[in-house]
Amino acid sequence: MIGVSYDDPEVTAPENIRYDACITVDDTIEPEGEVNIQEIPGGDYAVATHKGPFSKLIESYSKLYGEWAPRSGRVVKQTACFEIYRNDPDKTPPEELLTDIYIPLESE
Numbered sequence: 001m002i003g004v005s006y007d008d009p010e011v012t013a014p015e016n017i018r019y020d021a022c023i024t025v026d027d028t029i030e031p032e033g034e035v036n037i038q039e040i041p042g043g044d045y046a047v048a049t050h051k052g053p054f055s056k057l058i059e060s061y062s063k064l065y066g067e068w069a070p071r072s073g074r075v076v077k078q079t080a081c082f083e084i085y086r087n088d089p090d091k092t093p094p095e096e097l098l099t100d101i102y103i104p105l106e107s108e
Contacts, residue, residue, distance in 0.1 A: 002024065003019060041104075046102075047102055048068075051095075052094065054089070057101070074106070079104050084100040
């Protein structure tokens with residue numbers, strides 16, 4: 001499963017947060033109704049793995065944007081970031097959940 005995040009919950013009101021819940025599909029799938037197909041663009045990404053409950057993801061984002069990015073010399077691209085959920089939250093204790101966070105970067 002993949003989640004695409006468009007807004008910073010630190011500055012965006014909860015009712016205005018935009019998020020797409022996604023699954024990977026092959027080219028034979030045709031969208032219907034409110035379901036759409038989108039492609040995550042290639043390019044450079046900072047990637048970090050968050051271990052723990054989804055409610056604490058903001059802490060990992062804060063470290064990436066607030067600590068890593070300024071020290072890295074890289075410029076964060078002003079586009080959506082995304083998350084890949086590595087295990088099933090219905091079968092995994094919250095403290096064992098693994099989420100890969102992808103932050104888009106400008107090309108060097």
